[in-house]
Amino acid sequence: MPELLKLTTKDFKTDQEVRWCPGCGDYAILAAVQGFMPSLGIAREDIVFVSGIGCSSRFPYYMNTYGLHSIHGRAPAIATGLAASRPDLSVWVVTGDGDALSIGGNHLIHALRRNVNLKILLFNNRIYGLTKGQYSPTSELGKITKSTPYGSLDAPFNPVSLALGAEATFVARTIDSDRKHLTSVLQAAAEHQGTALIEIYQNCNIFNDGAFENLKDNSVRDRHLIRLEHGQPIAFGAEDERYGIVRMPDATLKVVPLEQAGDSVLIHDAHAPEPDLAFALSRLPDPATLSPTPIGVFRDVTRPTYDQLMADQLDDAARKLGSGKLAELLTGSDTWTIS
Amino acid sequence: MTKQVEKVDRVIIRFAGDSGDGMQLTGDRFTSETAAFGNDLSTLPDFPAEIRAPAGTLPGVSAFQLHFADHDILTPGDAPDVLVAMNPAALKANLKDVPRGGTVIVNTDEFTPRALTKVGYAADPLEDGSLDGYKVHRVALTTQTVKVLEGFDISRKDAERAKNMYSLGLLSWLYHRPTEATVTFLEKKFAKKPTIAAANVAAFRAGWNYGETTEDFVVSYEIAPAPMPQGTYRNIHGNLALAYGLIAAGHQSGLPLFLGAYPITPASDILHELSKHKNHGVRTFQAEDEIAGIGAALGASFGGALGVTTTSGPGIALKGETIGLAVSLELPLVICDIQRGGPSTGLPTKTEQSDLLLAMFGRNGEAPVPIVAPRSPADCFDAALEAVRIAVTYRTPVFLLSDGYLANGSEPWHIPDVADLPEIAPNFAAGPNKVHEDGSEEFWPFLRDPETLARPWAIPGTAGLEHRIGGIEKQDGTGNISYDPANHDLMVRTRAAKVAGIAIPDLEVDDPSGEAKILVLGWGSTYGPIQAACRQVRRGGQQVAHAHLRHLNPFPANLGRILKEYDRVLIPEMNLGQLSMLIRARYLVDAVGYNQVRGLPFKAAELAEVIKNLIESDAVAKVGV
Incomplete structure (x- = not known):
């Protein structure tokens, strides 16, 4: 019974020394997740954190739940097998931009379309950290790194756009340092039935410091951040300079001064059956400045989960055919007997 | 006329035709009739990778060889005594395997100048003496089948397609096979198309009657049932036996079976079979790729399921890293490699044993994996149970090395008594296993059983045993991350010793x-x-x-x-x-x-x-x- 569980943040900490670089954004995310977990009312033994490879993927070692630190890119596949065979568990995947979008891109998109009951935390720092500073699939075009001294040549992925295109039922974005917002998004993801993808902008202070400074700096962030809330107008800006998002006749979105927009400011609908508004919102930011960046829940719709459908098929089969009898199966219908 | 009946002790028949001629089905049916009759038998399907290779060509020839006898036999036979050739390509591709004096039954309708040219026959082999020395039966299989089916409301194409059943009827007559089961089979197979069912049954019976009445066949053959130990038998293919072995292992261990797989020849039939048996608690997951197949299986194992992945050589190449992870995590996992010709795509539908060293060594680091290999189609059942026993007892991935010949070949199977099957005990960890000097207790995921060296298998949902494991080297006992040189040396040697010490029977x-x-x-x-x-x-x-x-x-x-x-x-x-x-x-x-x-x-x-x-x-x- 959840109400009888009196767990605290401390219950979710392990005795392992946390081995991220001092100042890494991962610390803030870890603290937020550990602080959030007791509110779930789920016993520690029924929670599993699965990760791949990369800085973020050390996360399970620091959560006092069941944990599996696997191999590069494969966490969504491994977690799919776990969640599909154990629908009773709360399964969380921790991954990074390289792990999820480069080597593990295939598993990510298929987990999303299947709607397995997984909560995927994608720490996006737009750089490879553990391998010491190569560009990642979310790095901006022309990024100068150790492996791209003349600038990177490949256009980046937008993880939210990608997830929406992969039939995801829940897609959100948040920021490592905004604990309150991060917690609210975790809450919404936990309540969602099926795969939830949360992109967390996370600062790598060693190899890509300040990548999200516009979105984190208290003095300027309001000018660049759109806080999406279901049922609320999509608006942002500093007190003296507010903007609203409106849809143009050609269906594209446009940022206009709020007073000018009037009633035509779009109302956010995270539960819209089609993801077109969510997708359009994901395309708003200028790739170079990341302004304006919507954070919050882009999409949250209901679709049967893979693990439940799989369990239902087993139950149906048992109901229709009876629980399987091994001797009957082995004998089959086409036998002969030697006496 | 009264026909002679000769008794023979064994016969090897090869059915050969175009990929679309239904040779595999014909062979399967003849096999079922033969099994029901009580002969010992062994089969060898041999077909191209293409679903419908260009008609009438040599690469498009599909064949099915069956060896049956009144005594214990071990192989599908070296050389066919009887070749049924549905077209010139089938004759050309297979005649070299038939010894002089052998019987060749040809469908003369297909021996047109165009078909002959297509496969490079300069002259009609039925006329130019190249079949001298063989007992040749020229049968207008297509024409006769179409004629028999004139009264049926079916297309000419459907009528022609029934020629395989006509030939099956003829061979069934020739070797005194029981026919009821084939009639039942056809009625069931075409239950939704009763006219097609009736036409195929009619063609089958007409083929039988043709043998009975034509003067072309003056002798028929009897092969007495083979003496076999008492018991109930069925004919079984290797892949089916392997699937049944996995399901049986699920029952015997009490673990829910989880298959993560990506379709690949010649392993896909195991996925197909297991997907039918959901009422046995079997979950099948058709993954996005080979890596996800084994990843999901390993994830399921972590959760307390019997994780299995099925594939062939190219799939093993992709799964290598995850197999290494399973070695490192020390979790049960069964990896079925239905070997085929390699390297690369190689020969998808042909057999080979060339993945042994891949199974043995194909991973980074010192990553020993036990290997079990079945010896015959029916033996795939026992081998699967043995692979699971080792995987569960020793908390290790295990290779089950079958191959294309076992997968598609068949033989009679003495159906085991379920009570005689081995018990497999998962022995999940239920509580702490480490007592400290101060009396406090803790769960150590890498504290081993001193005898088997297996680590405890603690599954999520077990309160108090929460633990974190991964592919990074672990400290002996605690399982915490450790880069200590001496510890790594110890762990590498311990994992090797665990596999080397697996209890297996002596070789006979x-x-x-x-x-x-x-x-x-x-x-x-x-x-x-x-x-x-x-x-x-x-x-x-x-x-x-x-x-x-x-x-x-x-x-x-x-x-x-x-x-x-x-x-x-x-x-x-x-x-x-x-x-x-x-x-x-x-x-x-x-x-x-x-x-x-x-x-x-x-x-x-x-x-x-x-x-x-x-x-x-x-x-x-x-x-x-």
Whole structure:
């Protein structure tokens, strides 16, 4: 019974020394997740954190739940097998931009379309950290790194756009340092039935410091951040300079001064059956400045989960055919007997 | 006229036609009739990878060979006594395998100038004397089938397609096969198209009646049932037996079976089969790729399921990293590799044993994995149970190395009594296993069973045993991350010792006289041909011993001693000497290889020659000394 569980943040900490670089954004995310977990009312033994490879993927070692630190890119596949065979568990995947979008891109998109009951935390720092500073699939075009001294040549992925295109039922974005917002998004993801993808902008202070400074700096962030809330107008800006998002006749979105927009400011609908508004919102930011960046829940719709459908098929089969009898199966219908 | 009936002790029939001619179905039906009749039998389907290769071409020929007898047989036979050739391509591709004096039944309707030219016949082989020396039956199979079906409301194409059933009827008459089951089968198969069902049954019966009435066939043959131990039997293919073995292992262990797989020839039938048995608690997951297939299976194992993945060589190449992770996590996992011709895509529908060293060594780091290999189609059942026993008992991934020949071949299976199947105990961890000096208790995920060296398997949902494990080296006992040099050395050696110490039965040697100087050592699907070859050699008055490995890692404890008891060791393999390499390295035995990679099983007669030559050269060598 959840109400009888009196767990605290401390219950979710392990005795392992946390081995991220001092100042890494991962610390803030870890603290937020550990602080959030007791509110779930789920016993520690029924929670599993699965990760791949990369800085973020050390996360399970620091959560006092069941944990599996696997191999590069494969966490969504491994977690799919776990969640599909154990629908009773709360399964969380921790991954990074390289792990999820480069080597593990295939598993990510298929987990999303299947709607397995997984909560995927994608720490996006737009750089490879553990391998010491190569560009990642979310790095901006022309990024100068150790492996791209003349600038990177490949256009980046937008993880939210990608997830929406992969039939995801829940897609959100948040920021490592905004604990309150991060917690609210975790809450919404936990309540969602099926795969939830949360992109967390996370600062790598060693190899890509300040990548999200516009979105984190208290003095300027309001000018660049759109806080999406279901049922609320999509608006942002500093007190003296507010903007609203409106849809143009050609269906594209446009940022206009709020007073000018009037009633035509779009109302956010995270539960819209089609993801077109969510997708359009994901395309708003200028790739170079990341302004304006919507954070919050882009999409949250209901679709049967893979693990439940799989369990239902087993139950149906048992109901229709009876629980399987091994001797009957082995004998089959086409036998002969030697006496 | 009264027809003669001849008694024979065994027959090898090969049905050959276009990929679309239904030869596999025809062969399967003839096999079922033969199994029901009580003959011992062994089958060899041989078909192209293309679903419908260009009609009438040599690459498009699909064949099915069946060997059946009134006694215990071991192989699908070296050379067919009877060839049924549905077109010129089938004749051209297969005639070379039929010894002179053999029977050839041809569908004359297909021997048109165009069809002959297509496969490079300059003249009609039915007319130019190239079939002299064979007993040739010229049957207008297509015309006769279409004629029989004139009264049916079906297209000409559908009528023509029933010619395989006409030929099946004829062969069924020729060999006194029971027919009821085929009629029932056709009615069931075409239940939704009753007219097609009736037409096929009519064609089948007409073929039988043709044999009964035509003067072309004056003799029919009887092959008495084979004496077999008491019990209930069914005919079974290797992939089906393997799937049943996995389901049985689920029952015997009480673990829910979870298959993560990506379709690949010749393993897909296991996925198809397991997906039917959801009422046995079987979950099948068709993954986005090979890596996800094994990843999901490993994730399910972490959650307390019996995780299994099925694939062929190319899939193993992709799964290597995850197999290494399973070695490191020390979780049960069964990896079924239904081997096929390689490298790369190779020969998807043909058999080979060339993944042994891949299974043995194909991972980064020191990553030992036990290997179990079935020896015959029906044996896939027992081998699957054994693989699961090892995986669960020792918390380790295990390779089950089958191959295309076992997968698609079939033989009678003595259905086991469920009460006789081995129990497999998962023994999940239920509480702390480490008591500290101050009396406090803790759960250590890598504190091992002193006897098996297996670590505890604590599954999510078990309160108090929450733990974190991963692919990074772990400290002995606690399982915490450790880069300590001495600890890594200890862990590598411990994982190796665990696999080396797996309890497996001693190897048995088949050496009836006890006087053999030559040992033939094999593994996997070569059992039938090697054993048949040894019997041939012994019938010729010479002595030879045969030992066949089910376990390739670890090897049986008595293998080294056995190898040294013989003057020479011959190792036939469908690869270029992979077991030979292991044996030579491990036991310093100067083993002789006999190696073929032709996509087909060994021929017993050929192996018998090799053995005889070795016996004789060995004798000569000794005289020389």
